[in-house]
Amino acid sequence: MLHVVHHADYMAPRPERGTFKFDKYYLVMEALRESGAEITEHAPKPMPREWLEAVHCPTYVEQVFTASVPREKERRIGFPVTPQIASRVRHTNGGTWLAAQLAMQYGYAANSAAGSHHALHETGAGYCVFNDLAVTSNRLIAERDASRILIVDLDVHQGDGSASLTAGREDIFTLSLHAEKNFPVRKARSNMDVALPDGVDDDGYMEELSRHLPDILDQFAPDFVLYQAGVDPHIDDRLGRLSLSDEGLLARDRYVISQSRKRAIPVASALGGGYGEDQRAVAERHAASMLEMAEENRRVRAPAF
Secondary structure, three states, X not given: OEEEEOOHHHOOOOOOOOOOOOOHHHHHHHHHHHOOOOEEEXXXXXXXXXXXXXXXXXXXXXXXXOOOOOHHHHHHHOOOOOHHHHHHHHHHXXXXXXXXXXXXXXXXXXXXXXXXXXXXXXXXXXOEOOOHHHHHHHHHHHOOOOOOEEEEEOOOOOOHHHHHHOOOOOOEEEEEEEEOOOOOOOOOOOOEEEEEOOOOOHHHHHHHHHHHHHHHHHHHOOOEEEEEOOXXXXXXXXXXXXXXXXXXXXXXXXXHHHHHHOOOOOEEEEOOOOOOOOHHHHHHHHHHHHHHHHHHHHHHOOOOO
C-alpha cells in the first residue's frame, strides 16, 4: 500500500506572473487514483510558524505569511507569493513532516508535493519558498524522532538550499547527485556532491549512485532518510540535462528504498522537480515513482517499526 500525503491547497491558483505550472500536483493524484493500486491518502496540517522560523529567517517567514515578499525575492523564487501560495507552502511543508511520521510507522510514505531544496535562509529560489527537507530534518531531531538524518537528493538540480541550511551539522548529511552544468550556477557544498556530465544514462547514473549511497548509509548510519525524488533526470525533461529512461528512474527509486529499508531505515519522499510541455506525462512519472517505492518497501520486508 502507498501512503501518500496530499492537500487541496497543493493546487494553488496560478499567479499572474511566473512560468511554474501548479496543475502537475492535481495530475499526479489523478494518476495515482486511476492506477488501480491500493493507496491511502493523508491530509497534512500547515507547518507551524515556529518550526519554519527555526530554519528560515523570521523576517522572511513573516513576508511569506503576509504575502509581502519583496519583488527581488519573488524573482528568485520564480512567481509571486500570493496568500494562496503562502497557504500552499505551509501545507506542502506540513506534508513532508506528515510523510515522515507515516514512514516511521509503515517504512515508506510519500508527499505528493515539496522537495523544495533551493530555498535558503532569507529567501526562496528556483520555484522553492520554504525548504521542507531542512525544516523536517530539524524538527525530527528536535522532537527526538531521529538522531541522524540523511537527505538523498536525486533531483537533476543540486540541492543548494538544503546543503546551506544544514551546513556544519553533524546530525544531518546531504547527498546530491545532479547535472553539473545545470541550475544553480553557483553550487553550495553538500556533504557529498556528485556532479554528472550532460547525457548520463541509466547505467552511468546507477554506477555513481551505487558507488556512494551504501557507504554513506553504513558510515554515517542515519536512522531516517528524506528522499528528494525529482523525475527531472529523465531524458525528455525540459529542464534536465541527463538521459535517464522511465525504467532508469524506477531503478534509481528501487535502489534508494532497498538500500535503506534492508538496514531498517524508514524513508519519506518528496516530489521534487519534473518539467515538460506534457504535464500529464510528467505527473505519470511522479506517480510511477511513488508506486514503485511503495512496492519495493513491501518487497524488502524490513523489520516493522
